[in-house]
Amino acid sequence: MDESAKGRTLVEDDLTVSPDVLAALARAVGSPAGAATATLVPYFGASVGGESTAVDGLGLDLSRALLAGIDYDWRRPFTPGERVHVRVTVEDVFRKGANQFGLLAAEFTDAAGDLVQRQTVTFIERGSSK
């Protein structure tokens, strides 16, 4: 993991919360509440800018990397069809014992600039030698 990545902005973009994406996620959840749940978690901060966002941004070695946790802070669910701005940054990269930890923060704001959701995604790279 690249400890010099701390503070780096990996993604900054405007997105439309596509009803199709929400429907696809609801289908993956597969429960009666799935459509409502989808409005809380339509994006994964580590892949919102493409599936290589976390791998390239943190310098992850996928053979030794684990997703350890995700924190969500919600101000409200996403509204189907709304435009949001997303910014993904490397909040921290640090070593603890033989392992390295990388934290990505993803903030989603609405057209008025108000926060909709903040995610913090934590990766562990086991036995890092870098």
Add this chain to the structure above:
Amino acid sequence: MTQDDSATPGGSATLGERTRGPVTRVQIARYAGAVGDFNPVHVDDEFARASGLPSVIAHGPLTVTLALDAVVEQLGPQALRSAKARLSAPVFPGDELTVVPTADGVEVRKADGSVAATLRLETGQPETAAEAAGTR
């Protein structure tokens, strides 16, 4: 914890136990497509076995989403303020998940009793049953 146990995350709502799954390969593939995460450990058995796993595994965020879904089913999406999810064991195709209330949220248990994920939750006011069901 028994079927009758409940919790009051954030001190504002009571949760009951719910089941999700069994998780399927199709479900994992659908989730991969929905969020754009095609890490081969989730969709390629050969890659997963080369990584020391018996098969592909569910995305961690999918496990968390299924746990949140069990909460949303009961409280509605507007009630959730925050979740701190920690992943502790992989979820494989065929795993049935039980979302069990704890003192400060829920945990996701597999059939063998192991804990796949723990979520600390903060909630606001629960919605009406109609709102929780997404019908209003």
